[in-house]
Amino acid sequence: MKDMTASSGRTNRVTPFGRLEASRSRGAFLGNRGDLHAPDGAIRRTHAVKFWICCTLEETNGQRVVFDTPGRYTPLFFWDEAVAMAAGHRPCGQCRKTAFRGFKQAVNRSKGLPDDHFVSVKDIDAEMHASRLDEQGHQRRYRATAAELPSGSFVTFDGDPDTPHLLWEGKAHPWTHSGYGTGAGYDRSREVVVLTSRMLVETIKAGYVPLVRFPTASP
Template identity: 45%
Template sequence: MSPSCNPLQRPRRNRLTPLGTIEATSYRGTLLANRGDLHAPDGSVHRLWRRTAWVTCTFVEVFGQRVTFDTPSHYTPLFACDEAVAFAAGHRPCAACRRGAFDHFVSCWKVAHGIPSSSFVGAKDIDRVLHSARMVRGRQLRHEAKVGDLPDGTFVLLPEAQERPALLWQGCAYPWGHQGYDAPTACSPRATVTVLTPAPTVAVLAAGYRPMIAMSVTP
């Protein structure tokens, strides 16, 4: 039997995680994501990216385009629980279908990186910086920081739970899983944590970008 005849895994491997991986799960996401065509000849996902523009898109068909699955030569639809997860995975808002979010992201990017508000910053400029900050040799780039120095919306690994990503939000850490967020725990601002969200995006969050959070994390 040829590879193209083999049944594909169900559920599909198309869900982003804050750890920079793509996994299969039956849980749904709230954002569509795109890294280009990641398909193997049989339609399965076999690579982490094809292009440097990693974007998050709306489910609404703004331009009347339908999502296609398991189709080589077409982009591979990926999904994220929410925007904070997508940010940790290295994505940014799409400049086409999420124009308002993208424009706000750019404004905060300028503040974060000391760029005059009148200067032009394009999607390719952002993608170039993000791509060098999110992965190296196929592995997620991480750094350490104090909890008190990190903005809401940042994903981290806590010292006592190095295998479980957690979202920092209003002084608490929310352990994450594909099903959503578990009950929060208090975090000492002096605690040192491993930061999963790329450093340039952390700076954007610190400059005032408030990511969309799913599943009742916000009060």
């Protein structure tokens, strides 16, 4: 077993495109998509289950040691929760109970239902899976006017398709594994490519606010 809480060259850091890459930067949240190991122990699959969750790195004693063990789940890491949501993950219902409760309420509100309407986790995960991946298993993206999107959404701009930007309080912040660059204003009437799934954009609009990890990255 290998302790994965320290910096690593493993391809277990998740981008807003949903890709798994190697990075020495530490993440603030832990992710789970099931066991992604190949028989040789390398991480070769993008997902093994439909429940993609975003967990805390801490337990009640203030410390969680994460082990990368083939045959169990493969620990993934996100810079912050906005990245996790862009990649298609929801709050964990066990280690982040309060966040998950608020998430479910926002999912209900996005559909015009009462906050306390019962919806099963299985149904949420099935809807999220259909919303985040297309028929070829690629991230399902769409175009929208920037003004339609809430703070916490990830987008790319035409002319710079390889740089994901977080829209936050009227500014677009370029993302790297080391954090966010300096935010800049943007034309709200401009069309953008949206990385955060439609379902999660609507959930954010309905009141769920992903945790964003500032300060910005060093130049």
